[in-house]
Amino acid sequence: MVKKATLLIRNASQVVTMQGPVPRLGPDLNDIGLIENGAVAVAGDEILAVGPCDEVEGKAPLAEGCTVIDVKGRVVTPGLIDPHTHPVFARTREQEFEMRTLGKSYMEIAQAGGGIRNSVRALRETPASKLKEGTVRRLDRLLGHGVTTIEAKSGYGLSTESELKMLEVIQDLNLMHAIDLVPTFLGAHEIPDEYQVKRENYIELLINEMIPAVTKDNLAEFSDIFCEEGVYTNEESRRIQQAAKDAGLKLKFHADELASTGGAGLAAEMGAVSADHIVYVSDDDIKALARSGTVAVLLPGTTFSLRGKQYAPARKLIEAGAVVSLSTDCNPGSSYTESLPFVISLAALQMRLTAAEAIAATTVNAACAIDRGGKIGQLVSGLPADIVIWDMEDYRELPYHYAVNLVSKVIKNGKVVVGK
Numbered sequence: 317m318v319k320k321a322t323l324l325i326r327n328a329s330q331v332v333t334m335q336g337p338v339p340r341l342g343p344d345l346n347d348i349g350l351i352e353n354g355a356v357a358v359a360g361d362e363i364l365a366v367g368p369c370d371e372v373e374g375k376a377p378l379a380e381g382c383t384v385i386d387v388k389g390r391v392v393t394p395g396l397i398d399p400h401t402h403p404v405f406a407r408t409r410e411q412e413f414e415m416r417t418l419g420k421s422y423m424e425i426a427q428a429g430g431g432i433r434n435s436v437r438a439l440r441e442t443p444a445s446k447l448k449e450g451t452v453r454r455l456d457r458l459l460g461h462g463v464t465t466i467e468a469k470s471g472y473g474l475s476t477e478s479e480l481k482m483l484e485v486i487q488d489l490n491l492m493h494a495i496d497l498v499p500t501f502l503g504a505h506e507i508p509d510e511y512q513v514k515r516e517n518y519i520e521l522l523i524n525e526m527i528p529a530v531t532k533d534n535l536a537e538f539s540d541i542f543c544e545e546g547v548y549t550n551e552e553s554r555r556i557q558q559a560a561k562d563a564g565l566k567l568k569f570h571a572d573e574l575a576s577t578g579g580a581g582l583a584a585e586m587g588a589v590s591a592d593h594i595v596y597v598s599d600d601d602i603k604a605l606a607r608s609g610t611v612a613v614l615l616p617g618t619t620f621s622l623r624g625k626q627y628a629p630a631r632k633l634i635e636a637g638a639v640v641s642l643s644t645d646c647n648p649g650s651s652y653t654e655s656l657p658f659v660i661s662l663a664a665l666q667m668r669l670t671a672a673e674a675i676a677a678t679t680v681n682a683a684c685a686i687d688r689g690g691k692i693g694q695l696v697s698g699l700p701a702d703i704v705i706w707d708m709e710d711y712r713e714l715p716y717h718y719a720v721n722l723v724s725k726v727i728k729n730g731k732v733v734v735g736k
Contacts, residue, residue, distance in 0.1 A: 318377060319359040319364055320376075320377045320378060320379035320382070321357040321358060321359055321364055321365075321376045321377065321378050321379060321382050322358060322359055322360055322379050322381075322382055322730065323357070323358035323382065323383045323384075323385070323701070323730055324355065324356075324357050324358070324372075324373070324376070324378060324382055324383070324384045324385070325355060325356040325357075325358075325385045325387060325392055325703065325705065325727075326355040326369055326372075326373065326384065326385070326386055326387070327353070327355070327369060327386050327387055327388055327389065328351075328353070328354045328355065328356075328369075328387050328389070328390060328392040328705075329353070329389040329390060329391060329709045329710070330350055330352060330354065330391045330392070330709075330710065330711055331350070331351040331355070331356060331366060331391075331392045331393075331695065332348045332349065332350060332391065332392065332393040332394070332675060332679075332695070332711055333348070333349035333350070333351060333366050333394075333694060333695040333696065334348055334349050334393075334394055334675075334676065334679050334680045334693060334694040334695065334696075335349035335366075335694060335695070335696050336349055338680055338683075338684065338689045338690045338694075339611070339639045339680060339681045339684045339689055340639075340676045340680055340681055341634075341637050341638075341639065342634060342635070342637055345634060345640070345670075345672065345673040345676045345677070345681075346670060346672040346673060346676075347672070348672045348675055348676060348711070349694075349695075350711070351366065351367060351368060352368070353368055353369050354366070354367065354368055354369060354372075354392065355367065355368070355369040355371075355372035355373060356372070356392060356701075356703060357372050357375075357376035358701040358727070358730045359379075359730075360701075360730055361700060361701055361729040361730040361731075362697075362698055362699060362700055362701055362730065363695055363696060363697050363698065363699050363700075364376055364697060365697060366695050366696065366697065383732075385705070385725070385732075387705050387724070389709055390705055390706055390707060390708065390709065390724060391705075391706040391708050391709065391710065391711050391713075391714075392695070392703060392704070392705055392706070393462075393675065393679065393695075393703070393704050393706065393711070394679045394680075394692075394693050394694055394695050394702060394703065394704070395462065395463070395464025395465065395679075395692075395693075395702030395703060395704055395726065395727075395728065396461075396462045396463045396464065396656050396657075396678045396679060396704065397463070397464070397465045397466070397678060397679060397682035397683055397685075397686070397692065397693050398458065398463045398465070398466040398467070398643050398644055398646070398656055398678075398682070399466075399467045399590065399611075399613055399641055399643050399682045399685035399686050400467055400469075400568075400590075400592050400613050400615060400643035400644070400645050400685075401458075401466050401467060401468055401469065401643065401644060401645065401646040401647070402468075402469050402471060402472070402502075402645070402646060402647035402648070403451050403454045403455065403458075403466070403468050403646055403647075404439075404447055404450075404451050404468065404470070404472070404482045404485050404486060405435050405438070405439060405447075405450070405472050405647070405648045406435070406438035406439040406441075406442035406446070406447060406450070406472070407435070407438040407648065408648045408652065409430070409431075409434060409435065409648050409649045409652075412425050412430050412431070412434070412649060413621070413652075415430075416621075416622065416623060417623075422574070422622050422650060423546060423574065426546075427546075429509075431506070431649055432471070432472065432505055432506040432649065433474075433506055433508065433509055434649075435472040435648055435649065436472050436473065436474050436478075436506070436508055436509075437509070438472075439472040439473055439478060439482070440473065440475065440478050444481050444484065444485050447481070447482070447485050448485055448488065448489060451485060451489060452489065452493065454646065454654055455489065455493050455495050457654035457655075458495060458644075458646070458654045458656075459493075459494055459495050459726060459728075459734055460654075460721065460723060460726070460734055461654055461655045461656055461657055461721055461723060462656065462704040462706075462723045462726060463495065463654075463656050464494075464495060464496065464692075464702040464704075464726065464728050465495065465496040465497075465498070465683075465686070465688075465692055465702070466496070466497055466498065467497075467498045467500055467538070467568075467643075467685070467686050468486045468497045468499055468500065469499075469500040469501075469502040469505075469540060470482035470483050470486070470499075470500070470502050470503065470505075470536070471503065471505035471506075471540070472505070473503075474503065474505065474506060474507075474508035474518075475508065476521070476525050476526050476529055479501065479503050479526055479530070480529060480530070480533075480535065483499055483501065483530065483535035483536055484535065486499045486535075487499065487535060494728045494731075494733040495728070498538070498686045498688075499535060499536045499537055499538070500536055500537065500538040500539070500540050500568060501526075501527070501530045501535070501536035501538065501539050501540070501560070502539075502540040502541070502542075503522050503526045503527075503530075504522055504539075504540070504541040504542060504548055504552075504553070504556050505540075505541075505542050506542065506547060507547075519552060519555070519556060522556055522559075523555070523556060523559040527539070527559055527560050527563050527565070530565075531563045531565065536565060537565070537566060537687075538565055538566045538567065538568050538589065538686075539556075539557060539560030539561070539565040539566070539567055539568070540567075540568040540569065540570065540592075541553050541556055541557055541568075541569060541570065542570040543569050543570060543571050543577070543579035543582065543583075544570060544571070544572075544573055544574055544575070544577065544579065545574055545575040545577055546574070550577060550578055550579065550582050553569070553579065553582060554582060554586070557569075557586055557588075558586070561586065561587075566588075566589050566687060567583070567586055567587065567588035567589060568583075568588055568590050568591075568592060569582065569583035569588050569590070569591045569592065570592055570593055571583055571591045571592065571593060571594055571597070572591075572593060572594045572595060572596045572597045572598075572601070573593035573594070573595055573596070573618075574595075574596070575596055576596040576597065576598050578598070578601065579591065579594075580594045580597045580598075580602075580604070580605055580610075580612075581598070581600065581601035581604045583605075584601065584604040584605050584607070584608035584610045585604070585608075587608065587610070588610050589610065589611060589685065589686070589687050590610060590611040590612070590613045590641070590685045590686075591605060591610050591611070591612060591613070592612075592613040592615065592643070592645075593613075593614075593615055593618065593628070593645075594612055594614070594628050595619060595624065595626055595627065595628045596626070597612075597628070597629065597633075599632070602629070602632055602633055602636045602638060603636055605633070605636075605638045605639075606633075606636045606637040606638040609639060610639075611639040611640075611641050611681065611684050611685040612628070612633050612638050612639060612640050612641065613641045613642070613643050613685050614627075614628040614630055614633075614640065614641065614642055614643075614663070614667065614677075615628075615642075615643055615644070615645040615651065615659075616628070616642070616659055616662035616663050616666055616667060617644055617645055617651040617653050617658070617659045617662060618645045618650045618651040619666070620651075620662055620666070621650055621651045621653075622650055627666045627667050628667065629667075630663065630667035630668065630669055631667070631668055634673070639681055639685075640673075640677050640681060641677045641678070641681040641682045641684070641685040642656070642659055642663050642669075642674060642677040642678050642682070643656070643659070643678075643682070643685075644656050644659050655721070656678055657714060657715075657718075657721070657722065657723075658718060658719060659678075660675070660678060660714055660715045661714075661715040661716075661718035661719070663677070663715070664715035664716075665715070671711055671712040671714055671715050671716070672711070674714070674715055675711065675714065679693040679694065680693040680694055681693075700729055701727060701728075701729060701730040702727065702728055702729065703726070703727040704723060704725070704726055704727075705723075705724045705725040705726075705727075705735070706722050706723060706724060707722045707723070707724045708722050723735070
């Protein structure tokens with residue numbers, strides 16, 4: 317039986333399809349599969365056809381009651397993918413933000429009992445129902461900024477009970493919210509207060525109790541770790557992540573954010589899906605990332621919010637042939653934003669990415685950062701109909717017209733969920 321279109325998007329000035337190689341590397345990052353005067357036909361929850369308006373409208377029969385959206389010269393792209401977020405938390409940390417504006421560093425605040433451990437104390441005493449309420453608001457804002465899939469981490473519980481509580485909240489919200497949430501266990505986010513002088517006991521708890529509990533109930537797809545100076549050493553990270561890998565979890569790393577410690581190289585060596593932050597990644601580890609295919613997830617919003625002087629070396633990574641992606645790092649401490657478009661602007665201004673490269677880094681390459689390369693992040697026949705219609709005529713306006721929300725409509729799985 318011939319499939320018929322249940323949704324037709326027509327008269328787009330540009331359709332950014334991202335059709336082509338997965339992932340995008342080097343010069344290919346600038347090939348965004350652009351179609352002028354384009355259209356997209358959707359059958360149910362998947363893309364039926366993409367191309368010039370006259371071709372799509374000539375080939376795709378319309379189902380009875382088909383919704384037709386005339387975008388009148390606007391830009392259409394795949395739904396954005398945010399591959400590094402911490403959306404489940406109890407309270408914000410604006411007092412720490414103000415401390416940073418007055419000159420305190422992230423590590424100074426953390427060493428004084430603030431930072432992640434501040435969020436841990438709040439989350440442990442907050443019921444799951446309250447956590448869900450706050451997280452839904454953040455998911456709504458992400459969706460409103462064009463994000464249709466996110467990776468969502470635990471990491472503010474740092475006890476078996478509280479980490480499971482966070483992952484169960486993520487699991488529940490994945491069933492009820494329009495955004496798809498990909499769950500990551502981040503029990504190795506910090507050393508909690510009660511284990512500060514007995515860190516080995518906490519590491520044993522992670523390996524012998526937390527990881528088995530998470531995998532027993534299939535609550536996470538990935539395991540992440542804060543492999544960083546002053547948090548987990550490379551040796552500790554290897555040990556914990558090997559246990560997670562042996563238990564069936566795929567790996568991610570927070571690495572080389574505050575200093576060059578070799579965390580990105582360890583991520584590449586262990587076959588991690590991504591190494592994130594990597595502001596201070598070494599030249600040798602850039603080459604290791606390129607060889608391994610481990611995705612470099614860059615978080616310029618975090619550098620911006622922490623008043624950092626150095627951004628991740630995006631151009632070096634691209635020139636070396638590494639897979640480069642971008643993310644908000646949405647969290648209550650170091651990057652409290654749900655605007656991936658603003659991160660795209662930062663990437664252009666501070667890391668010298670072109671608009672095309674930044675869009676590729678938040679669609680097709682971001683899909684690779686959550687091990688969904690070729691499955692989402694493209695407007696290609698047969699893939700999920702996750703689509704954004706933008707209030708702009710040229711895709712290059714996205715980073716250029718910064719700090720405003722240019723989203724006109726968001727379609728998730730073929731249904732209009734924003735801008736009805």
